[in-house]
Amino acid sequence: MTQTAAIASEIFRPTEYVTGDLKSGLLLLCDHARNTVPPGYGNLGVAPEQFERHIGYDIGARAVTLELAKQLSAPACLSTFSRLLIDPNRGEDDPTLIMRLSDGAVVPGNARVDETERAFRIDQFHKPYHDLIDQTLDAMIDVAAPPVLVSIHSFTPIWRGVPRPWHATVLWDLDARAVEPMLSGLRAQDDLVIGDNEPYDGALKNDTMYRHGTCRGLAHVLLELRQDLIADHAGQMEWAGRLAPILRDIATRSACREIRHFNSRTDAH
Template identity: 70%
Template sequence: MTDPALMPDTSFQPYEYVHGDESAGVLLLCDHARNTVPQEYGDLGVPAAQFERHIGYDIGARAVTLELARRLNAPACLSTFSRLLIDPNRGEDDPTLIMRLSDGAVVPGNAKVDQAERQRRIDRFHKPYHGLISGTLDRMMAAAPAPVIISIHSFTPVWRGVPRPWHVTVLWDSDPRAVTPMLDGLRAQSDLIVGDNEPYDGALENDTMYRHATKRGLSQALLEVRQDLIADEAGALEWADRLEPILRNLSQAQDCRQVRHYVSRCDNK
């Protein structure tokens, strides 16, 4: 008899959807919103404390996303599974889609993932999340001019012993339409150190923004907020205060609401 604990949890929903005005002009995404793993995967052999680190999810990103969605009355799509199970911000063919080692933490539950299990996780978690985004965009583009896509992430204050100076950074590929006003709006806040494509490059083939924004010709920006600044409710609310007027302006900018294709820097790598 099969152990019930090993049976798929059919009640597990791989995404969270926040209903909003589909003509609002902005779609919010949060790829690494939670650190949850369905019961049949247990803890992947990873100590609970590791799931509370950035390797498990983007600390604070969900709270900021939900607050911005509420204030802007904008739709939002959020994942509900830990990136240790499968990373929704990677293409299906990316070698880092399922990590066996993440920032020094071994993930025993991923050590023997074969192609069948890889595909199982793609079908059960990765595809439904991206299907939600695609379907939401289809409806939004049918209802109004094209929306701006804003993806909310967070990053660690220190990486491999090296402090990171930024409070917030903007990642992007080739389309500057939402990025330039985003950077200008953040830099106008004199207490912030703002990074441009730091500490990562925003051009990543088949990641969420490439798949849903770049390929559709939609304006976009991926925000990385330092996780210690949004780790509690007060921090999340402060950053919603900082970001709300910038996003509201973007949602009303005619240039950002047009379909316009830019050649991705990924295509030149």
């Protein structure tokens, strides 16, 4: 940790909060909303164009999240820093929390991160994001039935030269309460190819959904939207429009508004 970075962290806001109706039944999350690096860290030694790739942030996810918050009158919690600095969708003990190499791109600014700097980044950036989620959930549960957690992500249309066929996918572990109506709602739209736990596995120990959904017994669903479909304003509005009615329906389901504890597939590892 440099002195400059320590000073900069005091003025950099690591979270973005969108005010919404605490009784809406939905809390929207966006873990990888921005590709910003706080002052004092420069560009982590990475070429600027790398930050425009998936390794820097989830392209289009923030705009879709904000539009959904508007249409659903739901609160939203978003991070404001690039995952190249630290990944808020990883547990604090995850070896990929701070990446030294990401999809072929070397990150020199992370090469010599020691335990002191790791702890500093957790305290200044990672922890405030998760604290905001916890505080918002507590406030929502104080005034209404427990909300459904909805996390918005995006994925690349091609991986290692192979096109990915899905328009959107749903990631999940063992709690299917919000997942089943989401999959049904998306698959009812005949022009879409929808994946189930593709292109990633939804069971990840101590990630955002595990920490705030599984551990708290809250219904939750993680949506992955293909980046090329939400890279511009028209696509972002289209997908918010596709998702909003499904999420409204989910928020009305009594089973989704109860605290129920499920096991995790990660427990076997």
